[in-house]
Amino acid sequence: MAKIKSVVSEAAQIKLACELIELDARLQVLESETQLSRERLIRLYKEIKKKSPPKGMLPFSTDWFLTWQPNIHGTLFMNLYQACIKHTDMDDAQALVKAYQIYREQIQVLGLPEVLSMTRAWRLVKFFDAGMLTTTPCKRCTGQFVVDSYDLKKDYECGLCNMPSRAGKTKQDAASRFFNEEAQLEHA
Ligand SMILES: [Zn+2]
Structure with missing residues (x-):
């Protein structure tokens, strides 16, 4: 059962990551909101956006x-x-x-x-x-x-x-x- 649960949870994580990528979220946002590895997120990003995620600092000030x-x-x-x-x-x-x-x-x-x-x-x-x-x-x-x-x-x-x-x-x-x-x- 535990295995099924983890597969379901992983599917939910991937769905969330895909939705965020489609809304143009940066890599840092994906890392913060999902538990997927950075490598995995980069692969997903490239698959959906057909390009590498942009690099650089995020806006920081209020x-x-x-x-x-x-x-x-x-x-x-x-x-x-x-x-x-x-x-x-x-x-x-x-x-x-x-x-x-x-x-x-x-x-x-x-x-x-x-x-x-x-x-x-x-x-x-x-x-x-x-x-x-x-x-x-x-x-x-x-x-x-x-x-x-x-x-x-x-x-x-x-x-x-x-x-x-x-x-x-x-x-x-x-x-x-x-x-x-x-x-x-x-x-x-
Ligand atoms: Zn007013």
Whole structure:
């Protein structure tokens, strides 16, 4: 029985790795989320992507998630991720895959650029797990936005309610559609 169980678990690991690769996750993400060997993951990556995984350091700082556009994308993803954790029996890795798939679909429907990569989304979850980033409600729209845990403000105003002037009106329209869609999703 133990043998069957380990085969089943290995199959689940391979399925997860394949899903992550298809969503363009970097090798470090695969190593972190599965128990498969590095060699095996590289083989899988090459088989699916028909090329070697990219090398180099992963983005490391929380700052990027606090800048205007990445903050809105990170916030959308994080709301989806937390909904998956809260309302389904998915484990963390499955929720990461599912939330990122929905994020990508939403972005495509809205015709917005895909600002948040799979690897960035994974980093974002890690920053939440480490308590470095959290969400806080905007005092105007009451949406839950990604913020620095060490810089929590009582009267937080989000990047959609308090737009930087360079963002302009077109982006405002895109952004408000963006969150209407998210609201619909939550009530679905
Ligand atoms: Zn707001």
